Amino acid sequence: MQTFLITGGAGFIGSNFIRYLFKKYEHCKIINLDKLTYAGNPDNLKGVDAHPGYRFVKGDICAEKIVEPLVQEADVVINFAAESHVDRSIGKPDDFIRTDVFGTFVLLEAARKFGIEKFIQISTDEVYGSTLGESFRETDPLMPSSPYSASKAGADRLAFSYFVTYDMPVLITRCSNNFGPYQYPEKLIPLFVTNALENNKLPIYGDGKNIRDWIYVEDHCRAIDVVLRKGSNGEVYNIGAGNEKNNLEITRFILDKLGKPDKLMTYVPDRLGHDRRYSLDWDKIKRLGWQPQHSFADAMTRTIDWYQNNRWWWEEIKSGEYLEYYKNHYTIEE
Numbered sequence: 001m002q003t004f005l006i007t008g009g010a011g012f013i014g015s016n017f018i019r020y021l022f023k024k025y026e027h028c029k030i031i032n033l034d035k036l037t038y039a040g041n042p043d044n045l046k047g048v049d050a051h052p053g054y055r056f057v058k059g060d061i062c063a064e065k066i067v068e069p070l071v072q073e074a075d076v077v078i079n080f081a082a083e084s085h086v087d088r089s090i091g092k093p094d095d096f097i098r099t100d101v102f103g104t105f106v107l108l109e110a111a112r113k114f115g116i117e118k119f120i121q122i123s124t125d126e127v128y129g130s131t132l133g134e135s136f137r138e139t140d141p142l143m144p145s146s147p148y149s150a151s152k153a154g155a156d157r158l159a160f161s162y163f164v165t166y167d168m169p170v171l172i173t174r175c176s177n178n179f180g181p182y183q184y185p186e187k188l189i190p191l192f193v194t195n196a197l198e199n200n201k202l203p204i205y206g207d208g209k210n211i212r213d214w215i216y217v218e219d220h221c222r223a224i225d226v227v228l229r230k231g232s233n234g235e236v237y238n239i240g241a242g243n244e245k246n247n248l249e250i251t252r253f254i255l256d257k258l259g260k261p262d263k264l265m266t267y268v269p270d271r272l273g274h275d276r277r278y279s280l281d282w283d284k285i286k287r288l289g290w291q292p293q294h295s296f297a298d299a300m301t302r303t304i305d306w307y308q309n310n311r312w313w314w315e316e317i318k319s320g321e322y323l324e325y326y327k328n329h330y331t332i333e334e
């Protein structure tokens with residue numbers, strides 16, 4: 001059975017992916033390398049952390065000495081580790097460049113040194129930038145517009161260069177906006193659900209008409225597995241769900257489900273460089289036999305229920321440092 005090195009496995013998608021792997025490949029081995037930044041949380045792995053095949057290593061993907069022996073042990077590396085929040089990258093890009101670009105370089109170098117069966121770089125749809133017309137295909141140029149997406153684009157192309165130059169078995173995925181359990185409550189959906197549950201305001205940037213394609217995290221995890229098993233080395237795979245919604249539609253869905261009043265909606269100044277619309281053409285991964293299994297409405301209902309039933313998870317997060325950060329983030333006009 002394979003040994004996986006999952007980086008960033010204590011974050012939102014990484015922890016969901018580790019749950020997915022143990023469910024699907026009961027006897028696999030997983031090493032989770034995570035620095036435990038503000039976004040990394042051991043609580044995300046409650047239950048699975050007792051699996052005999054699981055090992056957690058607290059460490060930085062930029063640290064060659066920590067990374068090398070782990071890569072040497074692994075058959076497959078899947079790099080989820082990143083600074084992932086656009087707003088934070090606008091305030092302070094430093095860690096985005098360090099982790100997302102340099103950290104990916106350190107992992108790739110270790111994989112080159114010791115050899116690896118597969119290296120999957122988890123990139124993002126944001127690397128294409130915004131489109132008001134056609135959906136992006138894998139061959140379209142990258143036009144990232146935030147320090148976050150620019151750092152992810154750097155890592156994406158660096159990973160590709162290791163395929164071209166060193167013939168390494170690298171594959172790259174570009175997924176749209178995820179939602180589901182264990183998502184840090186700074187991202188739109190968990191922020192708005194938990195704010196609404198506490199009768200706090202929901203801060204809508206600009207006119208609220210920016211569009212994202214929303215995918216349930218479990219569908220994303222299955223897609224990564226399909227790319228790992230059936231994808232070709234050196235290829236990029238877009239992963240979308242066909243759920244393009246603007247932020248007002250998302251907000252209304254949440255308020256309706258929770259029976260909360262529209263007066264919780266509040267408009268705040270727009271995000272700088274705010275991409276208007278992300279849209280992917282994901283025919284290529286469909287040809288590998290993957291398509292999403294969860295409808296938007298069912299997955300949203302499931303997600304909202306999860307936050308309602310797991311207050312222990314987010315109430316702890318939404319205190320201390322979190323409050324400090326949000327105090328200076330924006331002004332909500334009453």
Ligand code: NAD
Binds near residue numbers: 014038041
């Ligand atoms: P997240 O912020 O929830 O988790 C990131 C994890 O990486 C955290 O556990 C954090 O502690 C860890 N980490 C950060 N810096 C590290 C470092 N230097 N060394 C080791 N670990 C470090 O992010 P997420 O939403 O789970 O995203 C995971 C990956 O998927 C990212 O690469 C992101 O760019 C990509 N992605 C996310 C989405 C989305 O909608 N959330 C969509 C497409 C792609």
Ligand code: TDX
Binds near residue numbers: 125126177189208211
């Ligand atoms: O308070 C808010 N108010 C608001 O209107 C927040 C946090 C967001 N928004 C808007 C901005 C976006 O148009 O909601 C939309 C979604 O915002 P985010 O949840 O911050 O996601 P986004 O910027 O689209 O990026 C996400 O998808 C791609 C992830 O954070 C990235 O890691 C991923 O690569």
